Amino acid sequence: MHEMAGAHTAKEGERQMDILIYLVIGILLGLFVLPSKVKKANGALQQVSMVAALFFMGVSLGMQPNLVQDLREAGIVAFFISIATIAGSVLLTWLVSSLALRRRGGGKK
Numbered sequence: 001m002h003e004m005a006g007a008h009t010a011k012e013g014e015r016q017m018d019i020l021i022y023l024v025i026g027i028l029l030g031l032f033v034l035p036s037k038v039k040k041a042n043g044a045l046q047q048v049s050m051v052a053a054l055f056f057m058g059v060s061l062g063m064q065p066n067l068v069q070d071l072r073e074a075g076i077v078a079f080f081i082s083i084a085t086i087a088g089s090v091l092l093t094w095l096v097s098s099l100a101l102r103r104r105g106g107g108k109k
């Protein structure tokens with residue numbers, strides 16, 4: 001049973017590494033390959049993607065048959081931690097995007 005837990009952790013590590021690799025590839029493409037027209041559309045694509053991700057996370061939560069009971073068991077603290085995590089992610093994405101656009105001269109002044 002202990003080996004299964006280790007294998008599960010290894011799989012998670014591989015997924016996290018995949019995400020990091022995709023992030024680095026995106027950074028390199030943005031810096032050196034993609035034309036400015038694609039870069040300008042990227043901001044809108046990020047917003048749509050963020051909204052879609054949050055929507056589908058909500059759908060997944062809503063499809064859980066024991067959602068209300070699970071929320072009661074987790075408590076209000078867990079709820080606020082989740083909300084704070086989402087809000088922090090959205091805020092940080094907006095901040096980094098705004099700073100990157102301003103630095104490149106594409107943002108509103």
